[in-house]
Amino acid sequence: MAHDPAHDSAFNLNPNTLVRLLGKPASRFTRADIVRAVEELGIRMLNLRYVAGDGRLKKLNFVINSRAHLETVLTLGERVDGSSLFPFIDAQSSDLYVVPRYRTAFINPFAEEPTIDLLCSFYTREGKPLESAPENVLAKAQRSLQERTGYTMEALGELEYYIFDRAEEIYPITEQRGYHESHPFSKWGVVRREAMMHLARMGAQIKYGHAEVGNIVREGRQMVQGEIEFLPVPVEEAADQVVLAKWVLREVAYAHGLEVSFAPKIIVGQAGSGFHVHTRLMKDGVNAFVEDDDLSAAARKVIAGYLMCARSLTAFGNTVPTSYLRLVPKQEAPTSICWGRSNRSVLVRVPLGWTGDAMSMVGSANPCEPQVEPLSGPNPQTVEIRSGDGSASVHFYMAALTVAARYGLEHPESLDVAQRLLVDTDAATVQGLDQLPASCTESGRALRADRHIYAEDGVFPTGLLDSVAEQLEDLGDEGLSERLFGDDAALGELVQRHLHCG
Template sequence: MLVTDSLALSPNPLVQALGKPADEFTRADIIRFVTEQSIPMLNLRYVGGDGRLKELNFAIQSAAHLDRILTMGERVDGSSLFDVVDATSSDLYVVPRLRTAYLNPFTALPTLDILCGFYDVEGNPLASAPQQILRKAQEALEAETGCRLEALGELEYYLFSPADDLFPVEEQRGYHEAAPFSKWSQVRTEALHHLVSMGCSVKYAHAEVGNFVTDGRQVIQQEIEFLPTDVTWAADQMVLAKWVVREVAHSHGIEVSFSPKIAVGQAGSGTHFHTRLMRDGVNQFSQGAGLTDTARRVIGGYLSHAASLTAFGNTVPVSFLRLVPHQEAPTSICWGDRNRSVLVRVPLGWQNLDDRMFRDANPVEGPVGGLPGDSQTVELRSPDGSAAVHLLLAGMTVAARIGLSDPTMLEYANERYVSGDASALTGLDQLPTSCAQAAGRLLAQRGDYEALGVFPPSLIDSWAARLLALGDEDLREEIADTRVQVEDLVARYLHVG
């Protein structure tokens, strides 16, 4: 008999102890858990403008003290967290979102962590906070279409450690490799275990293609992929995953990088996002027999905004050392089925299938009914580890809404379908080649992002100014003329994201 209770195998100790899903956590639940488990410490967590997870520590002193923190949150200096917050009026509130509570897996003392939202002096959600921008983008999409966007991220990263002479790594041969040829599998399995215990919805983890040895160090690529969930939680999970991977790597005395490019000629690290559109629990991208027109319209929205989306998904100069032809990273603005050279890929989605594969693999089994048919997603392959994930997903949600509302988007998408190597085709629009170009494309389409009050104009201005200040407009030419050393760039942006 199959287990149907979604709580039965939950690895989240809060879910197990409280007997309810995280979305139903209340203040009383958290106080009860802290009391019964004798938790002495509490951390409020929030994402700053640099995309990293911040921390405010509390020693719990009484039930009343805990109740006040859970209810009221605390003050923080917003100007130290966000460029768009003025130092002359910088106080913000951070208020816990109880459904995000988890046990911190890395502290010596038992500690409960809770992600927070930002609120302004009047108690309203901070309009310029990336989490609020994403929330407004989702609300605008739902108000206009009745649908919500779900996403799953693929997080690629490199680990650095002294070279191992036993079973040495083979360059560019790491994909799904197992130990002992694959190194540091314990990093990804420990990270996987921590993430699911924290309530994250993770699909799997594996070794990736990138393997090489340089200067006596082995450089090993790995990946963690998530399951589809609401875009707001998908963004939070990506930030948590980076923090967890860094903590695990640090515990083993090795370094990790999410930088988009580590070395010329070696595989770069992407942060791809798959999405699907949901209405009343039904995937609008497929009905079990190929992509729907709804999916194609959303693809059209992504393609028509692909260049400006790089402003949020590719935010450092080395991003554009990864986005070069013939390296399984997209450069042309197009889409296709199962095609890793395109910008938007439609992966296999278990469509038009019955139980024949299962029964062939398991001859003693009888027929299986009720196979899920909602697995189809579409994947945006341009973003990398420098991405501001909340702003990126907000931009993708805006693009999806425009794709659904603009009657020209279906034809726009159909005209940009390719079946071969996209980098070998001529006549296709191209992604930007620098942060400066990305900023220009963002400013050119700012009206779409600012519509319905989703992106504040001040954020668009400050974000474009930050990209332009990187001064990389002629970076590729300067590298070709050896005026810029790639190694120096890699070192400068090794710990992005």
Template sequence: MAIDVFEPHPIVRVLGKPAADFTAADLVRAIEQLGLRQVNLRYVGGDGRLKTLAFPINSRDHLVEVLIRGERVDGSSVFATDTATSDVYVVPRHRTAFLNPFGERPSLDVLCSFYDETGKPLPYAREQVVRRAAEVLAQETGMTLEAFGELEYYLVDEPERIYPVEEERGYQESSPFSKGERVREQVLAHLSAMGVPLKYAHGEVGNILEEDRQLVQHEIELQPVPVDQAADNLVLAKWVVREVAAAHGLEVTFAPSVSGEGAGNGLHIHSRLVRDGASTIVGGDGINDIGRRLIAGYLSAARALTAFGNTVPTSYLRFADGNESPGDICWGEKDRTGLVRVPLAWNGDVLPGMVAHANPGSTETIPEPAPHPQTVELRLGDGSADVHLLLAGMAVAAKRGLADPDSLELAERLSTAKEGEFEQLPTSCAESADALEAERGMFEADGVFPGALLDAVVAGLRDAEEAAPVGELAHDDAAREEFIRRHWHVG
């Protein structure tokens, strides 16, 4: 097949086929042609971080064995499971292969899935949870949930004398006033070459100046893909940001709260439902009833979803601090006050006039993207989110919203266009744990979330609350700063 001349993925260019069609034999051929000397099997652990198992290439037979069979690993160390049944398998997903941009040796990296001793998907493995959630949603509705994240992070450095940072003035600022633009550009280049679809990157509002350091906020926005791929892409994006920042001698943090002043890091998730290549959440007048049911599903499960999207005490400091952090469980179109936002999408009626005004005399055809670019933005998560579990939870909530006959009434009642009081998100890890316990039946249904996994999430939240009651942190500056540092490298 013909490959787009702009295709950034070197393995796609070498093989002349899309990544979705990669086989083990294809990867062997790419390794030969690119002169690679190592294969890294990558997987997401119980802490939501990317792990690595490195294999030197000893022979063709060895290479084929690694790429097809994978390896066994100690599941008890990966997921804190029962040590008596610790051995599990990791099996490569060939479509995820990419060239490692950071290793000492030229290497091929492949993401893996977990399986138990009987060959069945390991139920508490992150990628299997979100995959199962997506499958159940598709089976029951005929629709695919696509998603992408807005990944915010801070780069931390010494204050600069030349073109000094201005507090809270970082939004889409350009160099030299923006600090870290080279980091952003290198991150974009690496992720694109790894096959992660990106929309853009820019400076974010949060510039924070302290005595001995400056914190400059940035954001990467990805492109919509099925939720299981969206979760993997966010984990890869965090890894790449950290690697590039370290190469520049900079510290990076995705923490939900980074200072006594200024905004923390959110992780807003956009989503849409797609059937046969077309969006099902929009109609002639914008967001339609399916879109409203999707919103209602998210809002009805919002308190429980914080258990996956807001996992540390400083998450709830961020909510309390405001700075566009949501609190009310409601939704609106275009405004930024609701937990769910329907952002401005390209309007086919007004676009021709704008294009003609910006480009007088132009006769170019205006392309119509498919699916329609309209999304629904859930503004709940932050940088501590366990992204696979959060996206799996969103798929579960979407299924409930689509099936519940009262969803449209709920969406109407929780609109910001209505007057009245709205229910609030949890204000602490303990409240979040209680909310998950109350809704656990929804998440356990259809074998999506294993009970033991939910138990572990609840226990982790309760332990975190005992270590740092949020009410105390709000009134003790020293304790607050100590806990901000303790949760500095989350996710």
């Protein structure tokens, strides 16, 4: 077979080490490809990773003893104790298999020995996907959406976080003025840049990173906020890359002697950390959210689905009591259930898109390039739901969003709901809008009320939904904000307890 230079050039800008080596997209990786990479790169260890009930990545280490041993692990996976990994699991499923997904393979950037890691899926003793496993719930949500509507969901996350350090006297930070600031007025951008490069080499599709609004100085310590935003990919991949990003940011910060937190609230009255999620529907490579340079009917129906399910979505996107110290008025976090265009006070925002005359801007900025050819690929328009935070159970939350999108597409009143809840002013000033829950307890009740929506098509097992609702209700945080008002010590203890959620 003749060598095709064009085939090489298709991957020479790809930062993923394995994609460049193997000359194919990660979605086409096979067991033989992983074996080849291990042999050619001198890999000595292999890690199997999987997301447990607490949303964090777990790990099994293997020393590669031989090619036969490697092929066995890649084929069979390994056995784990499911009862130690999940708060809810059927008694007959306490022993589980974890089986690697080859497309997720990456070179571990932190291992002392050359190591390759793979994300895994959970299977029961019968060899069937575990119904309540986070990655399987999300896969079922995507499958239900596609089978019933013909669309698939793509998503991207905006991951905000704080880094803790000693306050600097040289070019000191300005409180609540960190947005897109650059060094030396912004601190620890090196953590963000290192994390972004690691993630890109691991296969994550990154859009950009930047300093965020939150700058806090307290008692000789500074807390600086950053954000990494991803590109839209199939929703299953979007969840994987956010979980990986949390792990990578923690590892990079740790290497610098720093602490990083994705907690929704660090200091009451200061900017919290959100986990905004952008979504779009795809069909035959076309973004179904745009029609005639405007928002399509499908997009409005999906927005309506998010709004109708908004209260119960918090059960997956806002899972600790400090979540509801962030969801308060006048803090650039939503409280009213409504949507709008380029309006950051609403729950669902339609960001600026590049349609119509906007495509001529580059010609204005660059007189030597007056003729701009249309870009290849789908229209970049998305809709953004702004309620989630760093405590989110990422796979469950994105599965719930996918269910809500399908619910909106099929609900007969969706377009009317979207029309009625469109807001073009500060949402806090609009009377009569329904409000998001004010506590985990209230969120759990909302999930029970909407339980039938998430259980449809068997996407979320009913036992899992009941377990999530019960955990939220057991936190007993109803009225917590009012009870702790003015009690700085109690608030500080609450924040510290949930500092490393997610």
